[in-house]
Amino acid sequence: MIREIRQPGTHSFVFSPYPEPIASVRPGETVAVYTIDAFGDLITSETDIPSKILGNHLNPQTGPIFIEGAEPGDTLAVHILDIEPTRDWAVSAHLPNFGGLTSTGLTRTLNEPLPEKVFMYRLEDKFAIHNERLKFPWRPFLGTIGTAPEIEAISALAPGNHGGNMDVPDTKPGNTVYLPVCVEGGYFFTGDCHAGQGDGELCGVALEIAAKVTLKFDLIKGASIAWPRIESPTELMVVGSARPMEDAARIAYAELIEWMMELGWDKWEAYQALTQIGKLYVGNMVDTNYSLVAKIDKAYAMLSS
Amino acid sequence: MIREIRQPGTHSFVFSPYPEPIASVRPGETVAVYTIDAFGDLITSETDIPSKILGNHLNPQTGPIFIEGAEPGDTLAVHILDIEPTRDWAVSAHLPNFGGLTSTGLTRTLNEPLPEKVFMYRLEDKFAIHNERLKFPWRPFLGTIGTAPEIEAISALAPGNHGGNMDVPDTKPGNTVYLPVCVEGGYFFTGDCHAGQGDGELCGVALEIAAKVTLKFDLIKGASIAWPRIESPTELMVVGSARPMEDAARIAYAELIEWMMELGWDKWEAYQALTQIGKLYVGNMVDTNYSLVAKIDKAYAMLSS
Amino acid sequence: MIREIRQPGTHSFVFSPYPEPIASVRPGETVAVYTIDAFGDLITSETDIPSKILGNHLNPQTGPIFIEGAEPGDTLAVHILDIEPTRDWAVSAHLPNFGGLTSTGLTRTLNEPLPEKVFMYRLEDKFAIHNERLKFPWRPFLGTIGTAPEIEAISALAPGNHGGNMDVPDTKPGNTVYLPVCVEGGYFFTGDCHAGQGDGELCGVALEIAAKVTLKFDLIKGASIAWPRIESPTELMVVGSARPMEDAARIAYAELIEWMMELGWDKWEAYQALTQIGKLYVGNMVDTNYSLVAKIDKAYAMLSS
C-alpha cells in the first residue's frame, strides 16, 4: 500500500515569507539605521582569507523595517539624508570565482581561480586610502536597499524589481529612492554601505564599510511602480536588474518611459527623447542580476504645461 | 532626537525560509504525490481569459516533503516511477508578455502583446488532442521538482541549483533525479506535471495536467552535488539553469565533467569526450532562468576499470 | 590649407566583396568538393603547439563556387550525398582562450588560459580512436557550409544568416541544406569537415578531417529564405546563429514558424505545436555566434490537405 500525499488545500507557493520586523516606522519619521559591512564585519586584516572565513551568509542587512500604513500598491519613498562611517576603515577584496573579470559560479569555466587578496583602506580626510595609488574620495552610498518581494524571500545578494543588492552609486545622500510596496508594511531593509565604488563594482567588492544611515520615509498611497526609481535634485532614474545585461538596460529605459508618460509625455516622444539625451551606466556587473541605471535630466523630462 | 535602529545581533538574511512540511517520508519509501496544474487548476475552458483569472501565485507545488535523515551535504535521489493523469484533459495557453517569442517582463520592448488564447486538449488513447493538427503523444514528466535552496525561499516559477521549475522533459518516469540537500529534511517539492512538451517550452505553457506521481526516495549520505543530475537507463545528465542561455550551457557541461571525474575520468579527457560525444538541449527558454540539459551516453561515460 | 576628402559619389560600403569563383556549377550537377581541415592541415602531431603554428587564417574553405543561374532572392538547395575522409586520421585540440568552458577573446577574464593539448585520432573501422576512452563513431558532417552574405565578406569562422561556420551535426549526408542566395551566383563555400562532434562543440575543436564531399545543387527560383534550413528524411530544421544564445534560439524557432506557415499552418497553431513537440539543440557554443537548431518532425509539420 503506497502512502498518498495530498496538499491540504490549494496553496500556491512552497515557501513562506519574511521574519518579524525589527522596527516599525511612521511615514515622515527620520531614523538612523546602523548597518554592518557586506562581510558581516568578519574581514579585518589583509592576512584574513575570506574564502575560509565567510560562509554563504553574505551581505547581512538591517531589517525588515515595517512601514506603518504601507499596503501593496503603494510606493515607498526613502530619502537618504546621510551616511556616516561607524569605523575608520573600509575593506575590499578579490575573492575566488566572484567578480566581473573571472570565471564564476554562474559563468563557469575550467580556468583556475584568480588569486585571493584583501585590501584594507583607512578612512581619513574624506578619502579611503590603501596606498598612494589606491586612494579614492569618500562617495558613500547604500549598496543594498529594498523592500520585500511579493512572493519570494530571496537572498540579500540579489537585486530585482524590489530593489535589493543593486550596487548603483546613485542610492546616495541627497537622493530619494522609490521602492514598490508588495507586502503590508513594505518590509524595508538596507545594508552593504560603500565608501565609494566604480561603475560595475568590477571585482565584486567595493569599499565596504559599517555605517550609520539617516533615512526619512514617505508613503505615496495608491501609486504603484514596477521597478525602483531614484530622484536626484537634477535627474530622474530607473534601475533595471536582470541577465543578460541588455535585459537590464531594456527594463531601465522602458520603465523610464513609463515614468515620463506619468509626467505627461507621449510614449513615442519619450522614446525619442531618451534616444537623444538619456544616460545609461552599469551599476553592477557582478551580482546575481546585473543592475543598470537609465536616467534623464529633469531639465528635459519636466514638461512645462 | 532621531530614533536609532540596530539589528539585535548579527543576522545575515532578511528573510526566513520555509513553511511546515506537509509530510515526512523515509528513504526507501514509495509514495504517491498528487499535484495540481501550473494554473492552480483554474483554467478549464477556452473562453477563460488567463490574465484575468490568474494572479501572481502561479505554479503551485505539493510540498515541502520532509525526507527523514536528510542533512545538508547529502544528495537526494528521486526515482520517478509513474505519472498518471487525474483528469482527462490538459491545457495550454498563449499568455500576454510571457513566452519565448514575445516581449516579456524581463526582455522588455514597447511592442503590443501577443493575442491571448487557451488551448484545451483531451487525453485519450495515450494522446493529447486539441484538433487534427495539434495532437501529441503522452510523454509525461515533472515540470518542477526540487529541494529547498540553502538560504532563499524563491518562487515556484524559478529553476536553479536546487532544481525547481526546470521544465526539462527528462524528469520523467524511468529516470532518477538527484537533488542537493541544503537544509535538514531536504524539503522536497514537485508539481507542474506536463503531458508532454517540446524543447524550450516555446510559448511558456506545456500540456498542463493534474497528476498522481509515484516516487521513491533514496538518500546518498555525505555526497554533495552542486546542480541537479538526472540518470536514465542509458544516459547521465546535468541541468544548468541561468541567464543568458550560454551560462546555463556552461554550468551543465562543467558539472557533467565533475560527475565524470567522480567516475574516474581525467578532467581534460572528460572535456575532450564531451566535445565529441556530448548532447545539449534546451529544456526551457521561458522561465526566470533558462534550463539546459547536458548529457553523455553511459556507454562512453562508464570507464572499465 | 587643409586637404578635403570627399567620396567620389555616394557609395554605401567601405569594403568590396568576394574573390573570383574557383568553379562554376550547374543546378542538378553532382560535384565532389575537396576540403582541408580547419587548421589548414597544419597540425599533424601531438607534439605540435597550435598557438605557435596557427595564425589568424583559420578554417580555410573551398570556394567560392558559382552556381549558374542563381540570383538574389533564390534559395540554394545543397544535397549532401557523401563525405569521405581523404586521410586516415582526425585531430582535435584544446587551444588557449578558445572554447566553451574557458575565458576567451569575447568573454574576457583575468584567469590564466587552460593547458594547450593536441589529440590525434586514427580513423579505423568507422571509428575515430585516440585511446580506449576517447573512441567515437564515424558521424561525418560539414562544419561550415554557406553562401556569400549580401554585403559583407566575413571570416570563415563566423556563422550567420548565410550559413557559414554553424557546426551543427545535421549538415550531414542524407540531408539537404537550404541557403539564401544573396549575390549573383550564390558564391557557395564549404569546409571544416568533422568525423563527429558533440552538441556545442564544447572545447571548440571537433574531430577535424580533410575530406572529399559529394554534393548536388538545386536552385529554387524566386523563393527566398532568411536563415539556413535543413531537411532530413524525417525532420524540418532551421539554424539560428547569434549571441546571446537565447537570440539564436528565438531566431531558429521564429523561422521554423515561418516555414510551417509556408506549409499552410496558422501562425498561432504553429507556435503552439512547436511548444509541445519542437526540438532545440545547441550546435555550437564556441564560435563568434552560437548556432542552435530548432526542428519539428515531418509527421507533425506536414498538414494533410
Next chain:
Amino acid sequence: MIREIRQPGTHSFVFSPYPEPIASVRPGETVAVYTIDAFGDLITSETDIPSKILGNHLNPQTGPIFIEGAEPGDTLAVHILDIEPTRDWAVSAHLPNFGGLTSTGLTRTLNEPLPEKVFMYRLEDKFAIHNERLKFPWRPFLGTIGTAPEIEAISALAPGNHGGNMDVPDTKPGNTVYLPVCVEGGYFFTGDCHAGQGDGELCGVALEIAAKVTLKFDLIKGASIAWPRIESPTELMVVGSARPMEDAARIAYAELIEWMMELGWDKWEAYQALTQIGKLYVGNMVDTNYSLVAKIDKAYAMLSS
C-alpha cells in the same frame, strides 16, 4: 563521372578584402573629411517612409583612407579636431524591427512592429530642435570610426575590435581615438556623424547629420592595441563591442587594465582601482554588437614615477 573541385593551393579565406583607397594621408597631416548621414542622405521629410526608401546599404562611410607608413602592429591615433554640419538639419526615426526596445532581426519575437516615424530637427543656435520638448544641445561626434579588420570586410553597421559603428559619444572633438592597424595603410574610414545622442542610442537612430570632419592622424609605430582606445584631456577609455552586453563590458574593462599595465600598474592593483573608481556606460544597445565604454580619470591612472 563526377567533376572534382579542388582549391588551387591552400588559401584560408573565401573572401577578399577592401576596395581602393579614396585618398592617401601622411601622419601629421590634417584633413577635412566629408561624410553623408547614416541614411545616405535619403530621408529628408517627415512624410518619408524609411522602410520603403532604404535598402540594405545603410550607414555609408567615407573611405577607405590610406595612411602612409601604417603597417600591421602599429596604432593609428586620430585626433578629432572639429565637426561642422554641412546642412541645417538633423534627422532621427523610429524604424520597424530596429532599436533597443523592440523585437528585431536578432532578438526575434512574434509581436507586431512598432509604428514607423521620422523626426526632423533643425540645427539652430547650437541646438537640434524638433519641437519644444525634443530640443537638444549640439554635442557632435562620429558614430562610426574605424580601420579595416585583418581578414574580414564587414558591414559599416558593425562595431568590433577595429572600431566601426560604435556609436559612443566620446569619439568627439577634443578627443583622440586610437585604432589598431591590421592591414598596410590601415584603411581608415568614418561617417555616421551625430549632432548628439543619448547613451545606448535607444531607438537606434541618433540625430543624424551630414558633416565636415577635421581630423589629424598620427602613427605610433610598433605599438599594437587589441581594441579601440579613446583619450580625452582628462580620461582614458576603452570601447568593447560584443553580445551579450556583459561580454562588451568585460572586454572594455579588461583592455583598460592592459592599458594601465602599460603605464606601470600592477595587474591586481589596476583591477582593484577600476573596481573603486572606474566608469562604464553604454554607447549603443542597438547595433550588431553592443558597445560599452570603460574609463578612468587620468588623475587616478597616471602613476607618478
